[in-house]
Each structure stands twice: as C-alpha cells, then as structure tokens.
Amino acid sequence: MSRITAVLGPTNTGKTHYAIERMLGHRTGVIGLPLRLLAREVYDRIVALRGPSVVALVTGEERIVPERVQYWVCTVEAMPDGLGADFLAVDEIQLCADPERGHVFTDRLLHARGQHETLFLGASTMRGAIAALVPKAQFMHRERFSELSYAGSKKLSRMPARSAIVGFSVDNLYAIAELMRRQKGGVAVVMGALSPRTRNAQVEIYQNGDVDYLVATDAIGMGLNLDVQHVAFSALSKFDGRRMRHLAPNELAQIAGRAGRYRTDGSFGVTGEAAPLDDEVVRAIEEHRFAPLKKLxxxxxxxxxxxxxxxxxxxxxxxxxxxxxxxxxxxxxxxxxxxxxxxxxxxxxxxxxxxxxxxxxxxxxxxxxxxxxxxxxxxxxxxxxxxxxxxxxxxxxxxxxxxxxxxxxxxxxxxxxxxxxxxxxxxxxxxxxxxxxxxxxxxxxxxxxxxxxxxxxxxx
Known part of the structure; x- marks a missing residue:
C-alpha cells in the first residue's frame, strides 16, 4: 500500500529538495515537474548525486533514457504510465486549478501512485481538495524560514541590485530588458519558452554576478533556484490562452516568494504601469493566507x-x-x-x-x-x-x-x-x-x- 503525503507550504520551503531526498531513498522513483527547465535542473542535481547511468529525463522535447533507469525526471505531461516505480512525486500540485494544464495535474492527483510512497508538493490552498479527493493522504506543512515584505512601487531606474522584474508578455519583457540594459548596464532574461541551454546561460550570468538584474516571466515562480532579493511586478494581469485576467493573490505570492533564500528576507513590489497592490493582497502575501481552491x-x-x-x-x-x-x-x-x-x-x-x-x-x-x-x-x-x-x-x-x-x-x-x-x-x-x-x-x-x-x- 502506497503511503500518500501532501507536502504543502509557501515557496522557498525546500519541498522539491525534500522530494528528491525521499526519492533517492527508494530503489526506483519518478518525479513530475511543471516546467522542462525545472525538470532539467532536477535531472542535473540527481545525476550529480547518482551518475547519468541510472537517471532518465523525459519532457516533450528531450528524452535521455539510459538502459538501467532507476529514477525518472519528467514534466508532468510526460510522466510515463505504468512504470510501477517505488516512489512517485508531483510538484506544484496547485496547478490542478490551472485553466490550461490543470486537468493533467488533476489526473495525476487522482491516479498516479508510487508502489510504496507518493508525494504531492504544492501550496496550502490545495489541502481541502486533496483531503476530499484523496482521503488516505496525510499532510505535512513546510514553514518559510525568511520574511517576505512589501516594498511598494519603484521606478526601474531605482531598482535595487539582485532584483527580478516580472512580466507576462514577451514583447513587454524584451522592452524592459532593453531599458534596464541602458540604465543599469546588464540584465539576464529568463522565460519558460527559452531552451534549457539559453536559460542556463542567462541564469549563469545572473548567479555569478556578471549582471545584477533579472527580467523574467512567471516561470521563476515554478521552483527555479535563483538568488533574488526583490521581485517587482511590471504587470498584474496575464493572457491565459483565451483572455486577459488578473492574477489571484496566491499566484502573485508564488512569484513574489522567490525573493529571499532560506533565512535571508526578501521583498516584493510593483514597477512601471502596474498599480500598487491593495493592502488586503499585501497582507495575504506577507502572511501566506489565501482562499482555498474549491474547483480543480x-x-x-x-x-x-x-x-x-x-x-x-x-x-x-x-x-x-x-x-x-x-x-x-x-x-x-x-x-x-x-x-x-x-x-x-x-x-x-x-x-x-x-x-x-x-x-x-x-x-x-x-x-x-x-x-x-x-x-x-x-x-x-x-x-x-x-x-x-x-x-x-x-x-x-x-x-x-x-x-x-x-x-x-x-x-x-x-x-x-x-x-x-x-x-x-x-x-x-x-x-x-x-x-x-x-x-x-x-x-x-x-x-x-x-x-x-x-x-x-x-x-x-
């Protein structure tokens, strides 16, 4: 009988790291991640620990499958059926509510299991839904070690070093990057649409200090490990594949939570044409209090x-x-x-x-x-x-x-x-x-x- 645990809590609480540790304690395992960039990052981490001969990477566009695979690292859509692995995990399980991809995550929540252990990682907003749909699930809550505080509105020219400016339109992002380049001298760009090679090269120039500013889409909210101290939203709405819509407080928090690492405090705010955040939204993000998800x-x-x-x-x-x-x-x-x-x-x-x-x-x-x-x-x-x-x-x-x-x-x-x-x-x-x-x-x-x-x- 598989032990099912939902590991829930804010961003930057080590949930993915915990899942990797648990997986490597089993003979075989599979982990599903929301982005191919994140899948590549986790694959590289496990290869460093166990070597390339036992680790597979399977995404829509990449397939590295050695002969004697023990551990499968996949995008959630690419998780193989019927592997019978001892361990199974799905990251960012709150994406069950996403209008575009949610049905895939919900299907994994309802049907994907490891033989001995199953983990679902994500936001606390999923607790009620998981309790109802997976009655045998146990719950583990992870606390954030650092504080997250609202810093209000800042002009791009006054943006502090180690800041990530977040937008949701590619054209807008490139315009911001060009402006930051002229004003600050250098900037890295990270988007989900970039290839892993470009993404890694861009992250490297930011992480090693060659540039102090990052311009990114909400891809950075999905667990990519970056040394960011301040997150500034250049927009508060996005096109979800069908229409423009405002981001919910929990979605803003997912991205804002990338500011600060471990015990280093972080801040978030707005810039450009984005309106200041309402006091209620600010409090919700700072205190990690959000309305539970009611529909998957x-x-x-x-x-x-x-x-x-x-x-x-x-x-x-x-x-x-x-x-x-x-x-x-x-x-x-x-x-x-x-x-x-x-x-x-x-x-x-x-x-x-x-x-x-x-x-x-x-x-x-x-x-x-x-x-x-x-x-x-x-x-x-x-x-x-x-x-x-x-x-x-x-x-x-x-x-x-x-x-x-x-x-x-x-x-x-x-x-x-x-x-x-x-x-x-x-x-x-x-x-x-x-x-x-x-x-x-x-x-x-x-x-x-x-x-x-x-x-x-x-x-x-």
Missing amino acids: QWRNSDLRFGSLDRLIATLEEGTDDPWLTRAREADDLIALKALAEDGLIRARASDGPSVRLLWDVCRVPDFRGISHGEHASLLSSLYTDLHEHGRVREDWFAARVARIDNTHGDVDALSKRLAYIRTWTYVAQRNGWLADEHHWRGETRAVEDRLSDALHAALT
Whole structure:
C-alpha cells in the first residue's frame, strides 16, 4: 500500500529538495515537474548525486533514457504510465486549478501512485481538495524560514541590485530588458519558452554576478533556484490562452516568494504601469493566507478509440464530483475536432489504431502559437504521412528544419525560430515517427543549440 503525503507550504520551503531526498531513498522513483527547465535542473542535481547511468529525463522535447533507469525526471505531461516505480512525486500540485494544464495535474492527483510512497508538493490552498479527493493522504506543512515584505512601487531606474522584474508578455519583457540594459548596464532574461541551454546561460550570468538584474516571466515562480532579493511586478494581469485576467493573490505570492533564500528576507513590489497592490493582497502575501481552491480542472482520461466520434464523446464527458469542473477545450481537442471535419482524415481514422494515432498527432503542442487552423494543417500533414507511410517523410521534415536553421536576425526573430524548432524536436522524440529518429533528435537539438547561443548573445 502506497503511503500518500501532501507536502504543502509557501515557496522557498525546500519541498522539491525534500522530494528528491525521499526519492533517492527508494530503489526506483519518478518525479513530475511543471516546467522542462525545472525538470532539467532536477535531472542535473540527481545525476550529480547518482551518475547519468541510472537517471532518465523525459519532457516533450528531450528524452535521455539510459538502459538501467532507476529514477525518472519528467514534466508532468510526460510522466510515463505504468512504470510501477517505488516512489512517485508531483510538484506544484496547485496547478490542478490551472485553466490550461490543470486537468493533467488533476489526473495525476487522482491516479498516479508510487508502489510504496507518493508525494504531492504544492501550496496550502490545495489541502481541502486533496483531503476530499484523496482521503488516505496525510499532510505535512513546510514553514518559510525568511520574511517576505512589501516594498511598494519603484521606478526601474531605482531598482535595487539582485532584483527580478516580472512580466507576462514577451514583447513587454524584451522592452524592459532593453531599458534596464541602458540604465543599469546588464540584465539576464529568463522565460519558460527559452531552451534549457539559453536559460542556463542567462541564469549563469545572473548567479555569478556578471549582471545584477533579472527580467523574467512567471516561470521563476515554478521552483527555479535563483538568488533574488526583490521581485517587482511590471504587470498584474496575464493572457491565459483565451483572455486577459488578473492574477489571484496566491499566484502573485508564488512569484513574489522567490525573493529571499532560506533565512535571508526578501521583498516584493510593483514597477512601471502596474498599480500598487491593495493592502488586503499585501497582507495575504506577507502572511501566506489565501482562499482555498474549491474547483480543480478535470478531463476524462478513460478514453475510447473505437471511432472518432466515440473518442470526442469520451473527451467531453462531464463529472458529478463537486470538487471537479470539466476543463475547457484544450488545444489537442480543438485540433481533433477540426481534423474530424476533414473527410479524408475521417476516412483514414476508421479503426481503433488509426484513431489512437490521430489522437497522438493532435497532442503535438502548438509551440509556435499560430492560429488553430494553421496548426491543424500541420497536424493533418503529419497524420497523413504516418497513416499512409508509417513514417513522416524525411525530405518534408528536413526542409522544415532547414528553414529554421538560421542564426541571423534580432531577438524576436530568433525567439520565433526557437519556438518553431520545438515543434520539430517534439516530433523527433516520438518513437517510430521518423525512419532515422536518432539522427533527427540530434539534428533538431543541434539547431536548437545554435539558435539558443545566438539568442543568448543577442540578449546580452
């Protein structure tokens, strides 16, 4: 019987470190993390302790799996099913409530278990939901060792050293970075969309003191270990994939909590056009008191592949559980519905294996952020090749990779190419989709590295 423990508390309380220690006390384990950058960071830490021959890294775009794996480090979406590992952990479990990805985290909460020990790590706002949905769970609370205090509004020109300026629009971030560069002489940029190589290079120039300022998205709220003393919000709302919305106090706290390390106190505030925070919000962040989460995002994961219509129906099933709400249509379901209206695709997807293949193709993420129609067109080409030939045509794939392999241009152009290569890196990582998948995994990674190096140079 697996012992299930929810380790809950504010940021900077060592929850992920605790999970790594617990995992390494078992013969085998798997840990799911919210970002590929964080997965890479944890993978590197475990490799340093146990060596590369027993540690796997599996994300959408990276797959390092030695022959005798004991420990799997994954993004939550990429956690393998049915491993039967002794230990299992899911980090940032409060993302169960996230409108875009929440249903994946909720599915792990409901169904993912280690044989002997299971840990769910995250915010205290999840306590009620976990107690209701996982009745056998025990709870452990982690206290923050340092104080977090509100410092009000500051101009960028008066920002103290070791500050992180946080924004939610890429264009806005680059503008802030350019302004900070002119005023302060140097700045590092960290975003979830960066490749691990660029991210590591940017973090390194900040951590070693080459620059004193960091410009970042909310990616820094997801456990990336950085020596930050002050967090300044340049905006208080973000686009969540469908609409602009204000960040809730607990979301602001997740990011603000990156200020201060261990017993070193930190501060947070606003800058630029962001309005000062309300007293009530400030108190909630300083005292770590937030409204509990009452609804978790859910999508049926017990899928039926007998026909296209049956698959869509099972994906759209509802739930009567008062703690769960059916997730809005995710990109994969939007793509599936679009392709289901194509007569040729529908004719090909006529039996269980071909419907399952179509669903696998629809789960290729839209890293490029293009229109649903353009993304569906790309998926249609992939599916047609896979269905007709059993493989994606190498000349077609090679032409698209070659088109992106260009290190000239400004930050915006390089960032777009990096997003585009992520799509092809993801395709190359699918088992059996390319005849020479080993070659293309190396080639797409090499293109990403070249673009990353060029972007790092452009950013600094």
